[in-house]
Amino acid sequence: MEDRTLLQNMRQTPTLSTPALVVSKLVMTILPIAQIAIGGIYLNNCPQERYIPIYLLVSGAFASALAVLSCLPCSKESEEGGQSPLSSFCAAWNSLVSLFLFCWFIAGNVWIYSIYPANYDATKPPYCDKTLYMFAFWTTTLVYIFIGALFVGGCCVLIVMCLCGRDGPSTDDV
Secondary structure (H helix, E strand, O other), rough: OOOOHHHHOOOOOOOHHHHHHHHHHHHHHHHHHHHHHHHHHOOOOOOOOHHHHHHHHHHHHHHHHHHHHHOOOOOOOOOOOOOOHHHHHHHHHHHHHHHHHHHHHHHHHHHHHHOOOOOOOOOOOOOOOOHHHHHHHHHHHHHHHHHHHHHHHHHHHHHHHHHOOOOOOOHHOO
């Protein structure tokens, strides 16, 4: 009897409904909008590390650009059957912005974590506004928590697939 894995048994990947896509897009744009707002409001309130509000502004703007790009019909093929110029442009733009955001995230980590714990007392310069710093600190830390949760979840899925992927004992086990 042939050994079939769980992946081979799957016929097609599930797709999200339109309302689910709209809700997921809205949720994914809340953080970038908050980053732009907090970065703009507290732009000059962190002399201890002046790049933290700039980091929030730029991160929010580029993440918003990625969210807008994901709403465009970039995956449509041209009538000749190949990739359309819009599709190629979208793929290149998406890759460049993602690479930039990754590098910008690393820079933001340096700026945020290098002054931990920040001085919140404005009477003792250099200081950093507590709301600004805590927002930047926790949004950056939440990215690591999210990546860790994805990693643990992925490992759990792989373990379940290994345990449940067999139909029965293999002839190789004897």
